Amino acid sequence: MVLMVLRKAGTAAAAAGVVTFGLIGLVTVGTFAASGTPQQSANRAALSPGTVPAAFQAPIQQWGALCPEISPPMLAAQLYQESGFDPKAQSGVGAQGMAQFMPDTWAAYGTDANGDGKKDVWDPLDAIASAATFDCALAKDVAKVPGDRQANLLAAYNAGPYAVTKYNGVPPYKETQGYVRNIQAMARSFTVPTAPVEVSGQSAAAIYFAQSKLGTPYLWGGEGLPSQNGRFDCSGLTQAAYASVGITLPRVANDQWYAGPHPSRYQLRPGDLVFWATDLNDPRSIHHVGIYVGGGYMINAPHTGAVIRYDKIDTREYIGATRVTSDGAQALPARNADGSVSAPSRPGSTTPTGPTSPTAATTPSAPVAPAALASPSSAATRPAAGPPAAAAPPAPTGPDPAGAGRPAARN
Numbered sequence: 001m002v003l004m005v006l007r008k009a010g011t012a013a014a015a016a017g018v019v020t021f022g023l024i025g026l027v028t029v030g031t032f033a034a035s036g037t038p039q040q041s042a043n044r045a046a047l048s049p050g051t052v053p054a055a056f057q058a059p060i061q062q063w064g065a066l067c068p069e070i071s072p073p074m075l076a077a078q079l080y081q082e083s084g085f086d087p088k089a090q091s092g093v094g095a096q097g098m099a100q101f102m103p104d105t106w107a108a109y110g111t112d113a114n115g116d117g118k119k120d121v122w123d124p125l126d127a128i129a130s131a132a133t134f135d136c137a138l139a140k141d142v143a144k145v146p147g148d149r150q151a152n153l154l155a156a157y158n159a160g161p162y163a164v165t166k167y168n169g170v171p172p173y174k175e176t177q178g179y180v181r182n183i184q185a186m187a188r189s190f191t192v193p194t195a196p197v198e199v200s201g202q203s204a205a206a207i208y209f210a211q212s213k214l215g216t217p218y219l220w221g222g223e224g225l226p227s228q229n230g231r232f233d234c235s236g237l238t239q240a241a242y243a244s245v246g247i248t249l250p251r252v253a254n255d256q257w258y259a260g261p262h263p264s265r266y267q268l269r270p271g272d273l274v275f276w277a278t279d280l281n282d283p284r285s286i287h288h289v290g291i292y293v294g295g296g297y298m299i300n301a302p303h304t305g306a307v308i309r310y311d312k313i314d315t316r317e318y319i320g321a322t323r324v325t326s327d328g329a330q331a332l333p334a335r336n337a338d339g340s341v342s343a344p345s346r347p348g349s350t351t352p353t354g355p356t357s358p359t360a361a362t363t364p365s366a367p368v369a370p371a372a373l374a375s376p377s378s379a380a381t382r383p384a385a386g387p388p389a390a391a392a393p394p395a396p397t398g399p400d401p402a403g404a405g406r407p408a409a410r411n
Contacts, residue, residue, distance in 0.1 A: 045191040047072050048262050050320050052190065053085055054281035059113070059128045067136035069153045073190035075132055077183050078157075080190075080258065081333050085284065087124045097121040099131035109134045145169060154180045182331035189258045189328055197263045197323050202245040203271020206324075209244040210237060210291050210299040216308045218301045223251075234289050237301045237308060238273055241291060247329050254286035255335070260328035262320050269323070270294045277319040286319060 052060055060079070064072030082100040083089035090096055094103065101110070101121055110119035113129030120126050139153040141161040147169045155163070155170040158179040163171040170180055213224075219231035224240045232240065235253040242249050249256050257275055268274070269292070276288040290300030292313065301308045 045071065045073060045194065047076060047190055048192045050280070050283055051258070051262065052076050053284060056085060056124055056128065059125050063113070063129050063132035066132040067139055069139035069149045070132060070135050071150075071187070073187040074150065074183065075128070075135070076190040077186035077331075078131060078135075079128065081183060081186065084333070084335075087122060087127065098124055098127040099134075101127070101130065101134075105134070106130070109137065151180050151184070154183050181327070185325075185327040185331040186258065188261050188325075189322070191261065193261055193263065193267075197261050197267060199269045200271065200323070200325065202242075202247065202326075203269070203324070205245045206241040206247075206271055207291060207293060207299070209241040210308070213237065213308045214299065214310075216301075218304055218306050218308065220304055222301070232301045232308065234301045237299075238289050238291055242324055242329070247324060247326055249324070249329055250332050250335070252335075253289040254284055255332055256289055257283055257286055257322055258328070258332055260323045260325040263323050265321075268292050268321055272321045272323050274298050274313050274321045275319050276315075276317040278317060280317070280319050283319065288317075292321065 047057060047061055056079075060076050061072045064070055064075040079085060079098055082095075083098045085098060087098045089098060089100060091100060095101060096103070096106070106119070106121050109130055110121060111126060111129040111133050112119045113125045114123065116123075118126075119130075121130075135153060135157065138156040138161060139149065142152045142156050142164045143149070145152050145164055145168060151170055152164050155176050159171050159173055159176040163173070163176070170177055213230075213232065217231055218233060219228055220233050221236070222228045222231040222233045223236040224230050224232050235249075235251060235256060238253075238256060239249045239251060247259075249259055253275060254277075256273060259273070263269070263272060272292040274290050274292050275286050277283065277286040279285040288300070288302075290298035290311065290313070292298050293310065296312055296314055297310045298313050299308065300311055302311060
């Protein structure tokens with residue numbers, strides 16, 4: 001009955017561009033507040049489909065099992081936090097590659113994972129393997145520290161093993177505590193859900209906000225500002241809808257994709273964000289986002305010349321959905337003006353605020369990778385020969401304002 005009401009109401013609203021039904025009452029039935037899935041679901045699970053570019057999925061899955069303290073989702077979260085999966089990323093302080101190694105740290109922990117005789121910081125497979133190798137070296141160095149072994153490893157990554165040992169666990173540095181919390185929260189977005197994904201009571205109010213904008217003309221780059229006459233593009237609308245309930249989402253759609261776990265199509269609930277991509281094997285190609293309202297419909301700001309309206313979600317290029325959580329949104333990295341990820345820490349970088357301690361580059365002893373992992377020979381486990389190009393600067397979502405109908409390269 002609910003689906004029938006939503007379907008009929010959605011069709012009418014799509015044509016009229018106005019609210020014609022009381023959706024909020026339907027949304028709130030059976031929902032309950034939740035900030036995310038249980039932490040244990042992220043510890044040893046497989047990668048959720050569509051969260052990692054296909055070329056990197058097998059290596060991350062493989063190297064994410066190098067030691068018990070890490071997991072494929074945790075390794076993926078680190079790589080996304082460091083570079084957004086950009087093999088050519090380079091920071092202003094000299095960190096390089098997908099895993100953002102400093103040169104001295106790379107010299108100690110760089111791994112020739114593809115067997116070509118070189119330890120290349122710019123090679124995605126070498127970078128993925130080296131990140132896991134470095135993580136496991138840190139885990140070994142703080143293995144005797146009590147508490148959550150993964151949290152201790154992540155703290156050592158950020159602050160150095162000396163600080164973790166000194167404080168007998170995660171040190172009292174705001175940056176380090178935030179890093180540990182964010183990586184473990186973000187790992188849930190990369191994890192295949194093993195149980196029904198919890199629904200947040202905040203979703204109802206987010207939908208209410210979006211409903212109040214039905215019929216508003218689309219504006220490429222629109223964030224609803226007075227100077228824009230209150231108009232939005234697709235990710236501007238979703239960002240504003242969740243801001244209305246106190247959740248800060250990133251500006252672009254393919255970053256919003258990681259703001260929580262990913263329910264399957266049949267698990268969709270009102271309030272979920274739904275996404276479209278030009279390449280269903282690469283989440284970096286996500287170009288459109290809407291807010292699911294039930295019955296196969298969403299509210300979205302579709303393109304130039306249209307208004308905010310209801311549309312069906314079962315269309316070409318649908319890649320999946322995200323159930324937004326407060327901790328998931330908070331964990332996402334910021335982006336610089338050029339579109340690069342602004343990572344909070346990098347292997348071998350300066351120790352965060354707190355007592356001076358040795359950097360992670362000089363302390364841990366590197367483990368020897370198992371022979372089965374040292375040189376994967378299957379072509380399926382190797383990234384494509386030509387690494388993807390660096391991410392373009394953040395840009396508004398939706399079609400090109402020239403009216404070509406082609407989605408923007410980055411949302």
